[in-house]
Amino acid sequence: MVATPVKQKRLTLQTANLTSDTTAIRCLDWDRDRFDIEFGLQNGTTYNSFLIQGEKTALVDTSHEKFRDQYLSQLKALIDPTKIDYLVISHTEPDHSGLVKDVLAIAPQAVIVGSKVAIQFLEGFVHQPFERQVVKTGEQLDLGNGHQLEFVNAPNLHWPDTMLTYDWGTQILFTCDVFGMHYCSDDLLDSDLDAIAPDYRFYYDCLMGPNARSVLSALKRMEKLGEVSTVANGHGPILQYNVQELIDRYRNWSENKTKGEKTVAMFYVSDYGYSDRTSQAIAYGITKTGINVEMMDLCAADQQEVRELVERSSAIVVGMPPASGEKATDTNATLGTILASVSSKQAIGVFESYGDDDEPIDTIKTRFSDLGLKEVFPAIRITDTPRESTYKLCEEAGTDLGQWLQREKTVKQMKSLDSDLDKAMGRLSGGLYIITAKKGELKSAMLASWVAQASFDPPGISIAVAKDRAIEALMQVGDQFVLNILEEGNYHHLMRHFLKRFKPGADRFEGVNTQTANNNSPILTDALAYLECEVISRMECSDHWIVYSKITQGRVSKPESLTAVHHRKVGNHY
Incomplete structure (x- = not known):
């Protein structure tokens, strides 16, 4: 494995052999904190490209244009570009196809292989003639020396032109965005499942979850392929240690979403x-x-x-x-x-x-x-x-x-008051809190009562956050927020305000007195106390996330006052 510093060690290039004739070229973008539809990144990202050398040579995907000089230099060090026979395009989003035109400049003989839609898209931004080969599901391309590539169209994951490529000789499945994650580290492979799991799930929820039915269709097409020993994805560590586990997670999540x-x-x-x-x-x-x-x-x-x-x-x-x-x-x-x-x-x-x-x-x-x-x-x-x-x-x-x-x-559920179980669960009481968070230019807040102390050392709390709450996206692992503890007898104005239905994009803090915490989240001036918190882990529980967070600091404004308590009649809604 060779690691080449590029720019103050924040943009680096890594090459490694997956097999004797399949090489990964990974562009590590350590500091990127936003991606695609502006979902926040906690751990940067990578752009992965692959070189397969049989009797003929195929380059699978390119990279982001910010790596132009470094990527092209590394590619030339690995192979004479005039020896590249095929450029396989998994899909045409710029982070993977941003250097197609540059590669064609040094390898004009290369035949671009892709889905019909991918070829159409490429014509729109390459703006030059190129040799092309449109492929469909089940069609194959023989590179020689056992490298028989088979293609699987996977439209809408997450673009309409997405295609998977399976090498029967090495049992490597090249997937681009599919089974990827925005996680940048020196680890080539998925050796630490616990470390990558939150980013793998977040990536799925943001980019693949909205296309769950298409995910299941692609998984069904994959069943006709051979065993998958390695998933050579386009972002994050390459999957080798936990291949079946992580593929099965896609299947389970998608089946749940399509119910x-x-x-x-x-x-x-x-x-x-x-x-x-x-x-x-x-x-x-x-x-x-x-x-x-x-x-x-x-x-x-x-x-x-x-x-x-x-x-x-x-x-x-x-x-x-x-x-x-x-x-x-x-x-x-x-x-x-x-x-x-x-x-x-x-x-x-x-x-x-x-x-x-x-x-x-x-x-x-x-x-x-x-x-x-x-x-x-x-x-x-x-x-x-x-x-x-x-x-x-x-x-x-x-x-x-x-x-x-x-x-x-929802209305039917709220009107269901006859269940003894619902009535019994309603006797579970909780305090009244308002969670406030700020990340970048985004701010949000949520009234909460499902909060409990969860640890002494470090001091920690658990909070149940419904999946459809706006603030949920600001409570990923590593995010920071403030838990505002409301005062008995002095909370109704805050409760009324934060129970309002806000229009999309509205400022939830307009008309509310706030201060700024050390973690930059708003503190409600009228709160009894506040705790500054950092999210450590999340556990999925049906319609909620259980968010465990460590407390970094806190303060009580009125030591003699009591926390507001919330009592419910039934336990099937808030």
Whole structure:
């Protein structure tokens, strides 16, 4: 293994042989703290590329453009670029295909191998002729010396052009985003499962969970392949020690997500403006409520599949496509199919893509409204390059939509007062607290009562946080927050304020007196006491996360006062 310093040891390059003729080229981005749809990263990320040398040579994926000089230099050190016969494109997002044009400049003879959609996307940003080979599921490419590559199309994981590549000779499955994680370390392999597990799950929830049905479809196609000894993913450590365990986690998580009774159809344009990122943020918010999401590219959609998806969905979300150009022809046809297939019983949400030539949002919104569809969240209008707050607004809009679709179930549950079990559970009392958190430019808060001391040394607490709470995304491992303890007899104004239903993106602290804690989270001035906390671990419990956090410091403002106590009549809702 060779590690080459690049820039103050914060951008490094690592090469290692997975087999005698399969080499991993890993670009380690230690300091990246945001990725894709602006989900926060705790541990940086990597961009993994692979070189397979049989009688013929294939390069699987490239890297991010920030590594251009270092990556190309390392590639030339490993092989004469004129000897590269194939460039296999797993999918065309810039973090994996950002250097395709540069590789073609030094290896013009290379044939680009990819799905039909991937080749179409590449034509849009390479802007030069190139040799290509479109492949479908089950088709093979023989590199010689036992390296027989077989391809598996895996659309919507998490782009419509995604493709997996299996080498029958080495039993290595090249998966790009699938089975990856944003986790940067010197460890080439997944030797420490406990260390990577939280990032593996968070990555799935953010990028793969909204496409759970597509995940299951891809896993089914994978069953026709041979044994998988190694998963050569595009981000994080390469999987070798825990291959079956981590693949099974994808299956179990996806099966749980697709058990929901209702589905939202999400239509976007993957390579136009910020449509892919905003749609993914909205989809993530929806899935937090237990509602299924199926994502479909307006450009690459089959019209029959569009019709079937719309007809079985409870709500439709549409990102604005381009108003003119080649893409507009395809998107207009798909929009027409959507409009012809909807019913007045469905809900609708629309958002701008912030491309150069978006369709007018009000025109499309009116067309759905005229057909009787209910607009659940206000149209998302993007007037500037999306920021953290933009994506958080999108996530909250998705959560609002999911909660609206669950409203009948929620009301029915709240009216169920006859169960002895529910009445007995209602006798479990708790204190009254408000959790406040700030990360970057994002702030959030949540009223809580399921809080308990969990350890003495270090001092720690456990908090149950519902999966559909806005603050949940700010309580990942390593995040910091403040637990504000409310005072008996002096909490109703705070409780009323934080129980309000806030619009997506609204400032939850407007009109509330706050101070700033050492960890930068807000402290409520009227609280009885506060504890500054750091998240150490999370455990999934059905519809909640149990968040264990260590307490770093705290203070009591009124030593003589008591903590407010919350009593419930039943235990099946708050």
